[in-house]
Amino acid sequence: MITNVKPKEATAIINSLLGGVVPKIGVQHITVGRSDEVEAFLKALDDVKNGHSIVKFWIGDFGSGKSFMLHLLNTVALKQKFVVANADFTPDNRLYSNDGKAVALYAAIMDNIAIQTKPEGGALSTLLDKWIEQIMMQTATSHNISLGEIRDEKHSQLIQQNIVRTVNEITEVGGFDFSWVITKYYDGFIKEDDALRRNALKWLKGEYRTRTEARQDLGVRDIINDLNFYDMLKNFCKLFVSIGYAGFMINLDEAINLYKISTSVMREKNYEKILTIYNDCFQGKVSNLFINFAGTKEVLENPRRGLFSYQALKSRLETNKFETLEIRDFAQPVIRLLPLDNNEIFVLLKKLKAVFDFHYSVELDISDGDIHQFMEELYNKPGAAEFLTPREVIRDFLNILSIIRQNPGVDKSKLFGEIEIHDERPDESIFADIEEL
Numbered sequence: 001m002i003t004n005v006k007p008k009e010a011t012a013i014i015n016s017l018l019g020g021v022v023p024k025i026g027v028q029h030i031t032v033g034r035s036d037e038v039e040a041f042l043k044a045l046d047d048v049k050n051g052h053s054i055v056k057f058w059i060g061d062f063g064s065g066k067s068f069m070l071h072l073l074n075t076v077a078l079k080q081k082f083v084v085a086n087a088d089f090t091p092d093n094r095l096y097s098n099d100g101k102a103v104a105l106y107a108a109i110m111d112n113i114a115i116q117t118k119p120e121g122g123a124l125s126t127l128l129d130k131w132i133e134q135i136m137m138q139t140a141t142s143h144n145i146s147l148g149e150i151r152d153e154k155h156s157q158l159i160q161q162n163i164v165r166t167v168n169e170i171t172e173v174g175g176f177d178f179s180w181v182i183t184k185y186y187d188g189f190i191k192e193d194d195a196l197r198r199n200a201l202k203w204l205k206g207e208y209r210t211r212t213e214a215r216q217d218l219g220v221r222d223i224i225n226d227l228n229f230y231d232m233l234k235n236f237c238k239l240f241v242s243i244g245y246a247g248f249m250i251n252l253d254e255a256i257n258l259y260k261i262s263t264s265v266m267r268e269k270n271y272e273k274i275l276t277i278y279n280d281c282f283q284g285k286v287s288n289l290f291i292n293f294a295g296t297k298e299v300l301e302n303p304r305r306g307l308f309s310y311q312a313l314k315s316r317l318e319t320n321k322f323e324t325l326e327i328r329d330f331a332q333p334v335i336r337l338l339p340l341d342n343n344e345i346f347v348l349l350k351k352l353k354a355v356f357d358f359h360y361s362v363e364l365d366i367s368d369g370d371i372h373q374f375m376e377e378l379y380n381k382p383g384a385a386e387f388l389t390p391r392e393v394i395r396d397f398l399n400i401l402s403i404i405r406q407n408p409g410v411d412k413s414k415l416f417g418e419i420e421i422h423d424e425r426p427d428e429s430i431f432a433d434i435e436e437l
Helices: 005-016 035-049 066-079 101-111 122-142 153-170 175-191 194-204 210-216 229-243 264-282 298-302 310-315 344-359 368-379 390-408 414-415
Strands: 054-059 082-089 249-253 289-295 335-337
Touching: 005 210, 005 344, 005 390, 035 066, 035 249, 035 289, 054 101, 054 298, 066 082, 066 229, 066 289, 082 101, 101 153, 101 414, 122 175, 122 194, 122 229, 122 335, 153 175, 175 194, 175 210, 175 229, 194 210, 210 368, 229 264, 229 289, 264 289, 264 310, 289 298, 298 310, 335 414, 344 368, 368 414, 390 414
Parallel strands: 054 289, 054 335, 082 249, 249 289
Antiparallel strands: none
């Protein structure tokens, strides 16, 4: 019987994995075979807590567990009092653009901000409320005003001055607009003006598309855009640390969508942005920031379209030449996720069966021998060695459990024998052969 699983976590695990996606919460309950990676990550988190910044690249085959690893890192970082955020690169979300695709990535990051009490995301307003409460307490203490009285509108100017002063101390680029909008957020907070708070949040999340609209709603002169969004992320990192958090961790998955950018100039501009972030973090230009990228080996190493096509990145990301399959270096920027072995898959399936039973309040008649039989049937299928991924194994196993739960008399062996192997991998190789536009 699995322990310490909350019903909400069990539901997220089962429903998400049946849908072919990684659950946002509860992944720690089904983790196997990644202890060395997690241990190295904890050491890196300690470095970031102490004011350093780090960039990591998690590289593995399709379905090897990259997204799962990022969600596990989230869980670990949240417990270490980090603010975390996840976003995927898509055809419309990237690091560099001149048509709104970069600020769209920023908006996705800000929309998914999570803290330990709100692990599913959407925590930006909670953080701002907490910070404003701290500013109000500081103002009350420094001016010998009671905590009850400080909320009176007659003291709002004192608090606004403190907000502006504090924001100016922690920001570099865009500090004036940043502090102005947060002041507007405070006005909405203290006056219970939900529309004003929503507009301030809309600006802070990069959702305004024109300066005119932002000026009408907030009186601010600029907006967050493709050119300044990274500076705003750094500003927020400093703000979160000033609140009392250990740092800001951002996970960027599906780097295949940078690899797929058809024009070499635009693709290189995105790689140049990665280089800027990398240099800022490792040269000490930014503090308490941890950024993770996830992609396949092709995304990293393809000489025409991958990160290695950008020489400055290649020189920084090449694997430690002394590393082998047996001797690993988890301190380097690139962490290669090796496939789970059969024993690890077996343990994973046992954990999933326990979570499934807990979620549905059942005790399915699936023994260790049945799990072994399922694995033997699956791994002996034609194409298994080439195409089978943990994602497909998990989904097939949970689908079978779902059938057995609803049809207790079904023949398990017959179900195992009906499994088919499909190649679910995206054909990345075709992009290497596309003629540059």
